[in-house]
Structure formats: structure tokens, C-alpha cells
Amino acid sequence: MAGQVTSTGRTSELSNLQFALLMALPVLLFLVLVVAYPLGYALWMSFQQIVFFGGYRTNFVGLANYATMLGDDKFWWSIWVTVRFTVESVLLAMAIGLALALLLNRPMRRPGLIRTIIMLPWCVSLYGTGIMFSYLATGQTGFATAIAFFFGADRPVSFVNRQWVIEVLAIGNAWNMAPLVAFFLLANLKTIPTRLYDLAAIDRMSPLETFWNVTLPPLRFTLFVFTCITTVLSMKLFDFIFVLSGGGPGTASAVMTYQIYKISFRDLNLGYGAAQSFVLLFLIVGSTMTLYALWGRREAAR
Amino acid sequence: MAGIRLDHLKKSFGAFTAVQDLDLDVTDGEFLVLLGPSGCGKTTTLNCIAGLETPSAGRILFDGRDVTSDPPHSRNIAMVFQSALLYPHMTAAANIEASLRRSDLAPEERRRRIDDAVSMLEIGDLLDKLPSEMSGGQRQRVATAKAIVRQPTAFLLDEPLSALDAALRMTLRAEIVNLQKRLGSTTVFVTHDQVEAMTMGDRIAVMNGGRLEQIGTPSEIYERPRSLFVAGFVGSPPMNLIRGEVADGVFAAGELRVPLAAAPGPVTLGVRPQHLHVRAEGGLPCAIFALERLGRETVLIVEDRARNRLRLLVEAEFEGRVGDPLDVAPDPARCLLFDDASGLIHAPAN
Numbered sequence: 001m002a003g004q005v006t007s008t009g010r011t012s013e014l015s016n017l018q019f020a021l022l023m024a025l026p027v028l029l030f031l032v033l034v035v036a037y038p039l040g041y042a043l044w045m046s047f048q049q050i051v052f053f054g055g056y057r058t059n060f061v062g063l064a065n066y067a068t069m070l071g072d073d074k075f076w077w078s079i080w081v082t083v084r085f086t087v088e089s090v091l092l093a094m095a096i097g098l099a100l101a102l103l104l105n106r107p108m109r110r111p112g113l114i115r116t117i118i119m120l121p122w123c124v125s126l127y128g129t130g131i132m133f134s135y136l137a138t139g140q141t142g143f144a145t146a147i148a149f150f151f152g153a154d155r156p157v158s159f160v161n162r163q164w165v166i167e168v169l170a171i172g173n174a175w176n177m178a179p180l181v182a183f184f185l186l187a188n189l190k191t192i193p194t195r196l197y198d199l200a201a202i203d204r205m206s207p208l209e210t211f212w213n214v215t216l217p218p219l220r221f222t223l224f225v226f227t228c229i230t231t232v233l234s235m236k237l238f239d240f241i242f243v244l245s246g247g248g249p250g251t252a253s254a255v256m257t258y259q260i261y262k263i264s265f266r267d268l269n270l271g272y273g274a275a276q277s278f279v280l281l282f283l284i285v286g287s288t289m290t291l292y293a294l295w296g297r298r299e300a301a302r
Numbered sequence: 303m304a305g306i307r308l309d310h311l312k313k314s315f316g317a318f319t320a321v322q323d324l325d326l327d328v329t330d331g332e333f334l335v336l337l338g339p340s341g342c343g344k345t346t347t348l349n350c351i352a353g354l355e356t357p358s359a360g361r362i363l364f365d366g367r368d369v370t371s372d373p374p375h376s377r378n379i380a381m382v383f384q385s386a387l388l389y390p391h392m393t394a395a396a397n398i399e400a401s402l403r404r405s406d407l408a409p410e411e412r413r414r415r416i417d418d419a420v421s422m423l424e425i426g427d428l429l430d431k432l433p434s435e436m437s438g439g440q441r442q443r444v445a446t447a448k449a450i451v452r453q454p455t456a457f458l459l460d461e462p463l464s465a466l467d468a469a470l471r472m473t474l475r476a477e478i479v480n481l482q483k484r485l486g487s488t489t490v491f492v493t494h495d496q497v498e499a500m501t502m503g504d505r506i507a508v509m510n511g512g513r514l515e516q517i518g519t520p521s522e523i524y525e526r527p528r529s530l531f532v533a534g535f536v537g538s539p540p541m542n543l544i545r546g547e548v549a550d551g552v553f554a555a556g557e558l559r560v561p562l563a564a565a566p567g568p569v570t571l572g573v574r575p576q577h578l579h580v581r582a583e584g585g586l587p588c589a590i591f592a593l594e595r596l597g598r599e600t601v602l603i604v605e606d607r608a609r610n611r612l613r614l615l616v617e618a619e620f621e622g623r624v625g626d627p628l629d630v631a632p633d634p635a636r637c638l639l640f641d642d643a644s645g646l647i648h649a650p651a652n
């Protein structure tokens with residue numbers, strides 16, 4: 001009976017799928033406009049050789065841009081720099097975020113004020129962070145120089161050098177990101193019943209075991225989410241690095257975004273730049289998918 | 303195993319005092335039940351013994367050794383928390399094993415203890431489940447298993463049977479007592495269920511409003527409750543308490559007269575339902591208010607002319623309808639008298 005009623009009624013109604021499509025139409029149009037079109041255009045560019053001088057023209061070169069990459073040392077170097085910068089940024093952001101969260105979760109006198117102060121770095125733009133860390137890390141104005149001079153040294157200490165510039169970048173990036181991580185972790189920490197710590201005490205767990213078995217489990221999903229977010233943000237980071245080190249010294253901090261910028265807008269080799277952007281895109285998608293497969297699936301199952 | 307002594311224990315939360323001046327001696331190997339209504343400080347007392355709360359005053363001694371300021375992990379306690387607390391991300395099996403993490407038992411012995419606990423509490427098919435996938439009663443059983451696999455100084459069990467069905471509760475009551483007697487382990491068992499207290503405890507400590515009302519064997523508590531509170535709290539159906547006055551060796555309350563040799567003055571008469579009898583005539587005239595048939599016997603609730611309710615136990619076959627008139631009279635030899643200030647002042651000699 002009921003089936004009949006709905007099936008006859010359906011002639012004048014939309015099915016669920018049709019309705020959903022109709023409702024989603026504006027969003028789909030928007031996405032096509034702002035995502036699919038530029039993406040498609042970039043893909044098209046990556047198969048072209050684009051010439052500006054002597055009259056703008058494009059020559060179809062097939063996979064030649066991609067083939068060039070294989071033998072391009074600068075390209076491989078930029079991948080390595082990106083990976084190193086990303087891994088360090090993620091580890092630092094998670095570690096600092098976790099430490100801040102644990103600190104904020106302790107009873108204290110002015111929790112609101114302290115939380116606000118700790119949140120501040122996140123409110124600074126990456127551009128500003130870049131300028132600040134550039135001052136802090138270089139020899140003439142740096143933090144390390146000040147300390148060294150205090151202890152009687154007479155030569156400035158700079159960390160913006162081939163050996164340490166990536167770490168300086170990673171620290172600055174993590175400094176900017178960690179407060180947000182800390183706040184989400186703090187929200188998780190607040191949900192842990194204090195009796196659970198009593199249970200751990202009764203079970204005679206060591207502080208480390210207690211951390212591992214009581215504190216960490218409710219944080220793991222948040223840690224996973226922020227590991228993904230920080231990975232993506234670090235891989236596509238540009239302005240901060242541009243301001244702080246400009247890819248230097250030499251090519252020491254030439255991450256992929258910087259390399260793409262240089263190829264596309266200084267060398268004006270738009271086709272090759274577009275091809276490298278696609279490699280970066282796949283690197284980003286690939287690493288988040290790997291993270292999900294190795295880690296996220298387990299956390300989501302909980 | 304050890305004896306536990308609480309010496310003038312006091313615990314306040316801010317201005318509120320949850321436990322006051324508590325003196326308690328749990329002898330080595332004893333099964334002591336802490337009985338009391340909700341909020342009387344049972345859990346707080348247990349937490350102090352475990353070291354999870356720091357007493358505001360007083361001392362806690364294990365075998366004469368002062369452990370008041372020792373942290374929980376140095377006290378070697380096994381505990382079932384009231385809320386059947388388990389690690390939420392661990393399976394039942396992992397939760398139980400977490401108890402034995404710090405023990406120096408041989409692997410076979412561990413296995414045997416876990417297997418014993420699992421079969422006793424009938425949780426074999428729960429072992430791979432997470433706490434969030436279990437019912438409240440199942441969680442309680444896993445939490446109990448987690449506690450009993452240990453070889454602690456003392457077991458502290460906070461209402462471990464409260465969420466179980468009647469049949470399982472009855473089985474586990476006997477199982478827990480049996481296990482406790484076999485291991486000879488000092489046990490403090492918290493409950494607000496007086497049947498549980500009566501059936502399980504070597505002794506019962508009745509608490510009320512953060513204070514100890516009375517401590518004694520189940521029959522002492524039942525036969526000679528020291529205060530009106532204990533008299534009303536222990537026993538099911540509860541004792542009848544009738545306010546009245548003694549004059550010239552006779553207790554009088556409304557139309558009720560009971561010959562009792564006691565000092566004159568205002569008192570409360572206490573009589574258990576089984577000691578209140580139906581009379582053809584000459585007793586207190588009442589009318590039937592309700593009949594509760596329990597199968598083996600029947601609880602008769604009657605109302606006198608002043609609308610006071612009384613309960614009496616009659617045989618299962620008792621015939622009567624709501625509203626029927628009848629006379630009731632207490633057995634004078636089984637009546638207790640209580641004074642508001644000093645508690646029990648008259649009890650039958652036995």
C-alpha cells in the first residue's frame with residue numbers, strides 16, 4: 001500500500017538524487033569556475049612550451065616538460081628540501097602544540113590571559129612571522145648573537161646558512177601553527193575524566209605509561225588531522241620562505257613552491273613551471289593519502 | 303594482605319565535609335561492607351583508603367604502618383570504581399591485563415588468574431570489545447575481573463554489582479564472597495543495597511551523613527540497631543517505627559498499647575514486620591492499605607485511624623482486600639525502643 005502511494009506520487013516529484021543535484025548545482029558551478037578551470041588550464045600549460053619574446057605563442061610539446069624534470073638536479077633538490085622542511089615542520093608543530101596543550105591543561109591562576117597570550121603567534125601572518133624570524137636568526141640582529149656576545153664571544157652567530165636554514169624555517173612555521181594545534185588538543189584533554197588517572201594510579205602505571213594509555217588516545221585523531229593539515233600547508237608554503245630566506249643561501253632553502261615561482265615568473269618558463277606544480281600537487285595528495293592509509297584509517301575506526 | 307585502620311578520618315571539599323571523624327578497623331582478611339544512603343561518603347572513604355583523595359585530617363594505617371601520605375601506587379590496592387571505569391580505547395582483555403602490568407606473577411599464573419576471573423564473571427565473549435561497545439553491567443563485570451586478577455594488599459569494591467540483573471547479582475554475590483574467603487584478602491565493599499550488605503559482609507559499617515552510625519556483624523546490626531537511622535535503613539521490608547510515650551511501664555501511641563519496662567518519656571518504638579501480628583480483636587484497629595505478594599510470603603501494609611502506615615509479614619495465602627478492617631499487635635518481646643538523642647534504649651534480651 002505504502003509503496004504504491006509513493007510510486008504514483010513520484011511522477012510529480014524529484015527523486016532524492018535529482019533533488020540533491022539541483023541543490024548542489026550552485027556549488028558545483030562555483031567549483032568548476034574556481035577550481036576546475038584553473039586546474040585544467042594549468043594542465044594544458046604543462047604540455048606546452050610558452051614563448052613570450054618575439055610574439056607570444058604556445059607550442060605543444062607533449063610530455064617534454066615532464067621529461068626535463070627527470071634530469072633536472074634543481075628539481076630533485078627542491079623535492080628533497082620540501083620533504084625535509086615539511087617533516088620537520090610537522091614534527092615540531094605537533095610536539096610544540098602538544099607541550100603547550102599539556103601546559104595549558106594544568107591548573108593556573110589566569111587561564112584566560114595565558115591562553116590568549118599563547119594563541120597570539122597564530123594571529124601573526126606568515127609574512128610577519130617570516131620577517132621576525134629572519135631578524136631573529138641572522139647574524140647582525142639575531143638571538144644567538146645576543147647570547148653569544150653576552151658570554152663574551154666577538155663574532156655574530158647566524159643560523160641562516162646552508163646547514164641550518166631549513167630548521168630555522170621549520171621552527172618559524174611550527175611557531176605559527178602550534179597554537180592552533182594546542183587549542184584543539186586542549187579541547188580533547190578537557191574531555192578526559194580525571195578518574196581515569198586514578199585508575200592508572202591504581203594500576204601502578206608509570207607517568208610515561210599513563211601518558212601513553214590515558215592522555216594520548218583521545219588526542220590521536222586530532223594529531224592525525226593536524227599532521228595532514230600541517231603537511232599540506234607546509235608543502236604549499238611560499239610567502240614565509242620568500243620573506244625569510246628567499247630560497248637561499250644559494251639554493252639551500254629552494255622548496256618546490258620557490259622553484260616553481262622562479263621558473264614561472266623569473267625565467268618565464270610557464271609550461272615547465274606548470275608541470276612542476278602538478279608534481280607538487282601529486283606529492284601533496286599522495287602524502288595525505290599515505291597518511292590516511294597508514295594512520296588515519298585506524299583512528300577513524302575508533 | 304593487611305588490616306586497615308582509619309583513625310579519625312576527615313575529608314572536606316571546600317566548606318562541605320563529606321566524611322567526618324571516621325574510626326574504622328578492618329581486620330586482616332575481613333570482608334567489610336560500607337553501607338549507607340547515596341551521598342553519605344562511602345566513595346570518598348574508599349578513595350581515601352586507596353590514596354586517591356588526601357584526607358583533610360586523621361590517619362590511615364595499613365598493618366599499623368601510616369600510609370596517609372603515600373601515593374596510590376605504593377599502596378598496592380585493587381579497586382573497582384563506582385562508574386565501572388575502564389580505559390576507553392582498550393579492549394576488555396587489554397583492560398584486565400593492564401592490572402597485572404606491574405605484578406611479578408609467572409606467565410602461566412597470570413593466564414590462570416585471568417581465565418578464572420573471565421569464567422567467574424562470564425565475560426568470555428566480551429574480551430575483544432571496547433568499553434563503548436558494552437552495556438553498563440558488562441562493563442561492571444569486566445571492571446570486577448580487572449580488580450580480582452590482582453594480588454593486592456586489599457580489594458576496594460565500589461558498588462560492583464549495582465548495574466547487574468537480579469539473577470547475576472545473586473550468583474556473583476556468592477562468587478565474590480567465596481573468592482574472598484579462598485584468597486583471605488582484606489576487602490572493603492561499598493553498597494547502598496542492604497540485602498547485599500547483610501548477605502556478604504563479615505561486618506557491616508553503616509554510614510550516614512559522613513559519619514559512622516554503627517559497625518557490627520549483620521545480625522548485630524539487624525537485631526540491635528543502635529540508632530533510628532540504622533533501624534530504618536537495614537531490613538527489608540523496613541522496620542516499623544512508631545512515635546509515642548512510655549508511662550507506667552506501658553508504651554502508648556494513639557490507640558496502641560504495648561507493655562514495656564522502660565523509663566518514662568517520649569520514645570520511638572521499633573518493630574520488624576515479622577513481629578507484628580494480625581489479631582482477631584484487642585489490637586490496634588487498622589484497615590488494609592495494600593498487599594504485596596512476594597510468593598513465599600506477603601507484605602501487608604495497613605493504615606490505622608490516624609493514617610499511620612505499618613508493614614507486617616503474613617503467610618502467602620493471606621486472604622484480604624484493600625479496605626478490610628483488622629487489628630494488629632506487636633510482639634512485646636521483640637520490640638525495640640529508641641530515644642531521639644541517645645538511640646537504642648531498650649532491646650529484647652537474647
Ligand SMILES: Nc1ncnc2c1ncn2[C@@H]1O[C@H](COP(=O)(O)OP(=O)(O)OP(=O)(O)O)[C@@H](O)[C@H]1O
Pocket residue numbers: 315318319320338339340341342343344345346347384494
Ligand atoms: N570532589 C568533590 N567535590 C565536592 N564535593 C564532593 C566531591 N566528591 C564528593 N563530594 C560530596 O561528598 C559527599 C559524599 O560523596 P560520595 O561520593 O562519597 O558519596 P557516596 O556515599 O559514594 O554516594 P553514592 O552511593 O551516591 O555513590 C556527597 O555529598 C558529594 O556531593
Ligand SMILES: [Mg+2]
Pocket residue numbers: 344345346384460
Ligand atoms: Mg559512591
